[in-house]
Amino acid sequence: MTDQPLPPNQQRVRAGHWPLVGERGPRNDAAPWSLAIAGCVRQPKTISLDELRAMPQVTRRIDVHCVTRWSKPAMEFSGVPLCDLLERNTLPMWTSEAKFVSFVARSDRNHSTSLPLHETLQLDPLIVLQAEGQPLATEHGGPLRVVVPGKYFYKSVKWIERIELLPQERLGYWESEAGYHNGADPWQEQRYMASTLSKQAALRVIATRDFSQRDLRGINAAYRDLANLNADHALLRDANFQAANLQHANFRNANLSNAKLQSADLREACLVDADLEGADLSGADLRGCDLRGASLFGASFREFHVDDSRSKIAMIDARTRIDLPALDALVDEQKTCMLAALKSAQMTNDK
Ligand SMILES: Nc1nc2c(c(=O)[nH]1)N[C@H]1C(S)=C(S)[C@@H](COP(=O)(O)O)O[C@H]1N2
Numbered sequence: 001m002t003d004q005p006l007p008p009n010q011q012r013v014r015a016g017h018w019p020l021v022g023e024r025g026p027r028n029d030a031a032p033w034s035l036a037i038a039g040c041v042r043q044p045k046t047i048s049l050d051e052l053r054a055m056p057q058v059t060r061r062i063d064v065h066c067v068t069r070w071s072k073p074a075m076e077f078s079g080v081p082l083c084d085l086l087e088r089n090t091l092p093m094w095t096s097e098a099k100f101v102s103f104v105a106r107s108d109r110n111h112s113t114s115l116p117l118h119e120t121l122q123l124d125p126l127i128v129l130q131a132e133g134q135p136l137a138t139e140h141g142g143p144l145r146v147v148v149p150g151k152y153f154y155k156s157v158k159w160i161e162r163i164e165l166l167p168q169e170r171l172g173y174w175e176s177e178a179g180y181h182n183g184a185d186p187w188q189e190q191r192y193m194a195s196t197l198s199k200q201a202a203l204r205v206i207a208t209r210d211f212s213q214r215d216l217r218g219i220n221a222a223y224r225d226l227a228n229l230n231a232d233h234a235l236l237r238d239a240n241f242q243a244a245n246l247q248h249a250n251f252r253n254a255n256l257s258n259a260k261l262q263s264a265d266l267r268e269a270c271l272v273d274a275d276l277e278g279a280d281l282s283g284a285d286l287r288g289c290d291l292r293g294a295s296l297f298g299a300s301f302r303e304f305h306v307d308d309s310r311s312k313i314a315m316i317d318a319r320t321r322i323d324l325p326a327l328d329a330l331v332d333e334q335k336t337c338m339l340a341a342l343k344s345a346q347m348t349n350d351k
């Protein structure tokens with residue numbers, strides 16, 4: 001099972017490692033846990049946690065693929081199949097108006113996501129109570145979460161409290177707030193919505209070299225000269241900076257998750273406190289670059305899926321600043337390569 005190929009541009013996390021993404025805990029609420037099924041149903045129902053625990057449990061191995069490019073294949077989850085709760089095999093509990101399913105969390109922002117009903121029935125999500133043989137940890141959605149096979153993990157809501165059947169689509173939190181693709185198919189790389197920025201608008205803002213505070217998701221700035229760019233607090237998720245000149249650029253606190261920075265020239269650039277989750281920095285020039293406080297889950301510094309001898313590796317020197325503990329967020333092969341690069345940079349310095 002572990003030899004199966006991963007979806008494009010995903011990387012396997014270290015064994016025993018399960019990254020924490022998004023909200024860290026449920027809403028503070030003394031009420032006992034339960035799951036409500038409501039909306040276009042013949043009869044709304046609420047199932048208590050104890051009732052869920054008493055129902056027949058199934059154990060399944062499900063591949064987890066996060067949009068920020070880490071994967072954890074064949075995780076073992078146990079719980080109750082949603083289709084059992086929806087009584088698919090007896091008299092379905094939904095009415096003919098039901099076309100979509102919205103999953104709502106018991107969390108401060110009422111985090112949610114949704115799927116078309118027909119896809120939900122095909123994918124048969126699991127209402128999970130246990131992961132890897134243990135009760136589900138609170139930060140991973142315990143005591144109960146949804147796990148939807150075959151979709152990026154943002155379709156799997158932690159601390160599920162309510163499942164609503166709807167006649168119309170109601171976009172979820174990441175899909176409406178952050179431009180995540182509503183399809184979420186990892187095999188088709190449906191990560192983000194296409195950028196809404198026109199090419200002309202992109203060129204205009206590139207000419208100003210001031211991206212600070214702006215929402216420029218998905219902007220295409222590949223090969224551009226953006227030396228001294230100010231991108232402080234900019235929203236640059238999924239942006240393309242391949243081979244761009246970004247010398248002395250300021251990306252402090254910028255969101256660069258899944259940005260393409262392959263072979264970018266980031267000499268003396270500031271990436272302090274930037275979100276680099278899933279960013280691709282392979283072959284980037286990071287000499288004198290400051291990455292302290294940057295979040296690096298799923299980031300890469302070296303090309304993968306190519307033979308070792310020719311893979312492009314980020315360039316660093318003794319002035320590159322990076323928190324060693326932050327490297328723990330990298331997958332094994334990336335961490336090893338960065339540690340080796342840091343060590344040899346240090347040795348050059350010592351001479
Ligand atoms: N309630 C809630 N569920 C959520 C999220 C969230 O922020 N809040 N984030 C989603 C995303 S983007 C991912 S990748 C997974 C992460 O689950 P984990 O922290 O258990 O790895 O949860 C998903 N479900």
Ligand SMILES: [Mo]
Nearest residue numbers: 021066067154
């Ligand atoms: Mo995610």
